Amino acid sequence: MIEIDNITKVYDGRAAVDSVSMTIESATITAIVGTSGSGKSTLLRMINRLVEPTSGEVRINGELTTDLEKNALRRRIGYAIQGHGLFPHHTVARNIGAVPQLLGWSKDKISDRINELLNLFSMPPEEFRDRYPAELSGGQQQRVGVARALASRPDLLLMDEPFGALDPIIRTRAQADLHRIQRTLGSTILLVTHDMEEAIQLGDQVAVMDQGRLVQHGTPADIITSPATRFVAEMVGGVDRPLRLLSLLPLSEIVEAGEAEGPPINDQASLRDALSVCLGSGRNTLPVERDGALIGRVTLEAIRSRAEGTHEPR
Amino acid sequence: MPNRTSSFFSRPGLLFAVLGLVALLAPFVTLAANRIVAGVGVPVWDIAAANTTIPGLAVLLAGLALGLPAALPKLRLLGATVGVAALVWLLMQGSTSLLEGAGPYARVSLGSGFWCLLAILLLLAADALSALSPGPLMRAGLLVAAIIALVLVLWSGALADLSIYREYISRHDAFFDAAQRHLGLAFGSLMVAAITGFPLGVFCHHNEGLRGSVLPVLSFLQTIPSLAMFGIMIPLLAWVSSTIPGAKELGVAGIGFLPAFLALVIYSLLPVVANTVAGLEATPPVTLDAARGMGMTRQQRLIQVQLPLGLPVMLAGLRIVLVQNIGLAVIAGLIGGGGFGTFVFQGLNQTATDLILLGALPTVTLALISAITMDILVELTRPNSVRHG
Ligand SMILES: Nc1ncnc2c1ncn2[C@@H]1O[C@H](COP(=O)(O)OP(=O)(O)OP(=O)(O)O)[C@@H](O)[C@H]1O
Ligand SMILES: [Mg+2]
Numbered sequence: 001m002i003e004i005d006n007i008t009k010v011y012d013g014r015a016a017v018d019s020v021s022m023t024i025e026s027a028t029i030t031a032i033v034g035t036s037g038s039g040k041s042t043l044l045r046m047i048n049r050l051v052e053p054t055s056g057e058v059r060i061n062g063e064l065t066t067d068l069e070k071n072a073l074r075r076r077i078g079y080a081i082q083g084h085g086l087f088p089h090h091t092v093a094r095n096i097g098a099v100p101q102l103l104g105w106s107k108d109k110i111s112d113r114i115n116e117l118l119n120l121f122s123m124p125p126e127e128f129r130d131r132y133p134a135e136l137s138g139g140q141q142q143r144v145g146v147a148r149a150l151a152s153r154p155d156l157l158l159m160d161e162p163f164g165a166l167d168p169i170i171r172t173r174a175q176a177d178l179h180r181i182q183r184t185l186g187s188t189i190l191l192v193t194h195d196m197e198e199a200i201q202l203g204d205q206v207a208v209m210d211q212g213r214l215v216q217h218g219t220p221a222d223i224i225t226s227p228a229t230r231f232v233a234e235m236v237g238g239v240d241r242p243l244r245l246l247s248l249l250p251l252s253e254i255v256e257a258g259e260a261e262g263p264p265i266n267d268q269a270s271l272r273d274a275l276s277v278c279l280g281s282g283r284n285t286l287p288v289e290r291d292g293a294l295i296g297r298v299t300l301e302a303i304r305s306r307a308e309g310t311h312e313p314r
Numbered sequence: 315m316p317n318r319t320s321s322f323f324s325r326p327g328l329l330f331a332v333l334g335l336v337a338l339l340a341p342f343v344t345l346a347a348n349r350i351v352a353g354v355g356v357p358v359w360d361i362a363a364a365n366t367t368i369p370g371l372a373v374l375l376a377g378l379a380l381g382l383p384a385a386l387p388k389l390r391l392l393g394a395t396v397g398v399a400a401l402v403w404l405l406m407q408g409s410t411s412l413l414e415g416a417g418p419y420a421r422v423s424l425g426s427g428f429w430c431l432l433a434i435l436l437l438l439a440a441d442a443l444s445a446l447s448p449g450p451l452m453r454a455g456l457l458v459a460a461i462i463a464l465v466l467v468l469w470s471g472a473l474a475d476l477s478i479y480r481e482y483i484s485r486h487d488a489f490f491d492a493a494q495r496h497l498g499l500a501f502g503s504l505m506v507a508a509i510t511g512f513p514l515g516v517f518c519h520h521n522e523g524l525r526g527s528v529l530p531v532l533s534f535l536q537t538i539p540s541l542a543m544f545g546i547m548i549p550l551l552a553w554v555s556s557t558i559p560g561a562k563e564l565g566v567a568g569i570g571f572l573p574a575f576l577a578l579v580i581y582s583l584l585p586v587v588a589n590t591v592a593g594l595e596a597t598p599p600v601t602l603d604a605a606r607g608m609g610m611t612r613q614q615r616l617i618q619v620q621l622p623l624g625l626p627v628m629l630a631g632l633r634i635v636l637v638q639n640i641g642l643a644v645i646a647g648l649i650g651g652g653g654f655g656t657f658v659f660q661g662l663n664q665t666a667t668d669l670i671l672l673g674a675l676p677t678v679t680l681a682l683i684s685a686i687t688m689d690i691l692v693e694l695t696r697p698n699s700v701r702h703g
Contacts, residue, residue: 050607074609085604089622099608148608158607 002047002156002188007040007056010040016042018212019056024205026061026155027186029179031203032186033196033235039212040192047190048077060156078157078187082164084145086133090095092118092144093129099152117147120181139170149184157282159191163198175202186236196235200224200244208232220248242307249273249306251298260285260297267295271303278303322613324384330438331370334378334397338371340427342404346411348419349477349666355425361408364452365630370407374400374431380440387445398452401431402467404696409475421477423668450693457686464679477668478675485657485672493676495652497534499643500680503575504636507582512628514583514648515590532584540642543580544649547573574651582635589631625695640681644673 002024009017017039024030032040045051046052047058049070058065060195065073078099086095096117097110105113114223115125121143133141142162149157162178181204182189199206200220208231216228224245227233236244251274252267264287265277277286284300341355358369377400380393409422473479475506482489520527537544552568555561564574597620605615647655657673660666 050603050606070610071611072343074607079604079607081600081604081607083600085598085600085602085607087601087619088598100612115616276632 001061002190003059003062004043004047007052007058008077009039009046009054010054015212017046017053019152020209020212020214021056022207022214022217024188024190028204029182029189029191029202030205030207031141031209032190032192032206032207032209033194033199034209035235035285037195038209039308040194040209041160041208044160044190044192046155047158048074048079050074063142067257075099075152076154076156078149078152078154080146080149080157080159080162082161084133084141086141086145086148091122091132092129092136093125095133098148101147103152105152107211112185113151121147137172139166142166142170143177146174150181150187153185155188157187157189159189161192161194164193167314171198178202194235197244200248208235208295219288221245224248243272243275246270246275252290254298254302254306255288256294256299256302258285258297259294260287262286264289264294265298266290271306274298275303276302322384323382323629324441324537325388326441327381327384327390327438330381330434330441331378331607333501334374334431334434337430339431340626341425342407342427343412344423345416345427346421346423346477346649347417350480350664353421353423356408356412358404358408358427362411366407366411367404369402373397374404375661377435381442386443386485388518390442391439391446394435394442397435397438398432401435402472403426403656409473413475421480421668423477424671425693438477450690453686454690455681457690459639461683467598478671481657481666481668481672485487489672490654492652492654492656492673493655493656495646496640496643496654496677499571499575499578499646499651499653500636502641503578503582503639506575506579507531507586508632510579511586512590515587515628516594518587518591519594529584529588529591532587535580536584540577540581540645541648543577544574544645547576547577551576571646571651572673573649574643574646574653577680578639578646582639585631585634585638589628589634590624593627594620595624596627597623622695629688631693633685633692636684636688637681640677640684644677649672694700 003026004020004022006016006019006021007017020039032043034040038087040049046053047065049065062164068076087098090098092112093111095207096114100110100113114129118125118128123140123143125293128136128140128144133144136144142165146159149159153273158170163174175198176248178189181187183269191199191202200223203220205217206220206223207230208215208223210229210231216223216232223232224236224241227236233241247270249271250267251265251269255267256269260283262281262283265274267288267290278284285297287294288296288298338358340357342358343354343356344353346353355423377395377397380396381390382391405424405428412422413420443456467473474483513612514521514528518528541579548568550568551566551573554565555568560565587662594616601619601623602615605619610618643651643653644658645654646653647657647659654673654677658670659673661669661673662669
């Protein structure tokens with residue numbers, strides 16, 4: 001658990017981060033969203049003390065970050081950034097093994113860990129270990145950057161727009177990878193993005209920042225259904241809001257007994273997917289299957305009723 | 315039509331061929347009654363009997379012709395090599411035959427025609443090499459081959475009848491003494507400058523205030539004209555030698571090796587310090603941020619990241635210093651510092667051109683070899699340069 005307690009950073013008399021408090025549960029992804037200059041990076045960098053707070057404190061599992069030596073603290077926390085920051089003069093293997101090496105792991109242990117991570121990111125070690133960053137595609141560089149941040153099995157991973165430089169398709173894949181890996185490893189991730197879509201897709205919790213202040217912190221559904229301020233509502237996007245909400249809800253929540261015409265849809269699909277199939281195929285009801293067996297149906301009516309209530313805020 | 319010509323013939327190659335033909339008209343060597351008086355120019359076809367000059371000239375012209383085809387840089391390089399070989403052979407034959415019956419003090423010196431042809435052929439070689447763009451290891455091999463060829467020609471005594479070679483023979487011991495001194499001055503000052511300038515650069519990198527005061531001072535020192543700098547050293551060290559007890563016993567004196575050495579060190583500091591600072595700043599900011607974020611200490615960042623990434627820039631600084639100091643060390647001859655400058659200034663006093671050349675040519679050769687070697691080193695230290703060829 002990470003507790004951020006009334007933390008402030010003042011630059012030249014202006015607060016870049018203004019009295020932010022929030023608690024982050026272990027083994028969750030929290031996405032910090034906000035416009036450019038809203039203080040997201042500064043907030044993130046105060047956690048591993050790349051930036052020293054003007055006031056306030058941060059506790060990781062109850063322990064004050066200031067009680068640890070700076071570099072010892074950073075070696076315990078994974079850090080991945082936009083543009084990856086890989087060492088251009090080191091091979092992929094050496095890049096990934098950087099933190100374990102700082103921690104004094106044995107050679108064999110480091111080597112095993114590098115192979116394990118490369119496999120986790122579907123990059124065959126035989127092929128990639130000895131390449132230099134310049135010999136990788138942008139997406140591969142990014143994966144190596146994230147693998148490097150994960151190398152020492154940190155409980156906490158800080159990511160500053162890690163997918164910012166990727167094209168949309170690679171980006172979606174990288175997000176799915178991260179989600180899968182986070183679920184397997186059970187790490188706590190704090191991820192900065194200025195893309196609300198990404199925040200909603202990836203975050204168990206979303207924290208919205210505006211001019212240095214934390215304006216809302218809650219589940220993606222909370223943020224969409226009841227934005228705390230006009231700014232949050234704008235971030236979520238007025239017109240798209242019902243669709244965004246639907247994309248968060250699994251079909252299994254509204255499956256009812258009964259039959260329907262046409263090809264079935266999997267119960268793990270989102271309501272947004274189901275809506276899309278309804279509109280696309282001109283049907284009002286869809287059969288739903290799980291593991292190949294029909295388990296019921298879903299109606300356009302039911303989908304519509306779930307999308308209601310996402311009205312404009314005060 | 316003109317298009318086809320220019321695509322088959324290399325434009326520089328054509329230029330070199332035309333210039334080469336013109337240079338053949340200029341005196342190839344000069345013949346003088348003794349080492350002081352001005353000589354008379356001798357065109358290349360008059361330096362020896364026709365049965366010697368014609369084959370030599372034919373090979374020389376063939377060399378220039380081989381330099382023409384644009385698409386065959388290897389052939390062009392071969393042409394340059396053949397051309398230089400022909401030049402040396404003509405020189406060998408010509409100097410011997412011209413001296414026959416010309417009197418005991420007669421001298422054969424290199425003429426403007428020879429120098430122009432040599433320059434043209436070297437340019438041709440450089441042009442062909444740039445098209446071949448050999449890797450660093452290949453370049454090192456070519457350099458070594460060229461040095462070996464040069465040493466062999468000089469060692470064989472084939473050019474022993476040339477005036478400059480005679481100057482060398484009569485100063486054989488002094489020559490190697492001067493060479494040692496010259497290398498000592500250039501490389502010694504480089505080493506001292508590196509040992510002091512490098513840490514200074516690191517401090518400047520970490521300390522904005524220090525940088526603000528050190529770099530301007532060093533830049534100012536750099537602007538002092540070399541003659542003035544050597545001149546300043548004389549009274550300065552003379553004063554040190556006479557006032558500080560024990561200094562004289564240590565060999566501190568107003569003239570000689572030490573003042574020259576010090577002047578060179580002072581000139582070296584700016585390139586070393588400035589390039590160290592620039593090299594340390596060459597690391598991309600994201601890379602540095604990542605290094606900090608993963609918990610590298612300042613020292614680890616310096617040694618594992620900034621130094622290796624900045625090494626090419628820092629070596630480029632050392633290259634500047636080395637080439638500059640090899641040249642500047644000539645001036646040391648003026649204040650008794652030794653080195654090849656001794657011959658240059660003696661030659662100027664005696665108006666003996668070939669003695670001046672005996673000091674100047676080794677200096678130029680040394681500077682050239684150093685520059686090429688350092689370039690190769692710079693390239694080798696670039697990240698994964700070998701893998702990319
Ligand atoms: N080192 C610094 N010195 C002075 N001001 C700074 C410094 N770092 C950040 N700031 C200021 O603090 C504010 C917040 O910056 P921050 O980098 O945290 O924004 P951000 O939300 O990450 O923006 P972006 O999405 O563009 O990365 C900005 O106004 C910025 O100019
Ligand atoms: Mg930022």
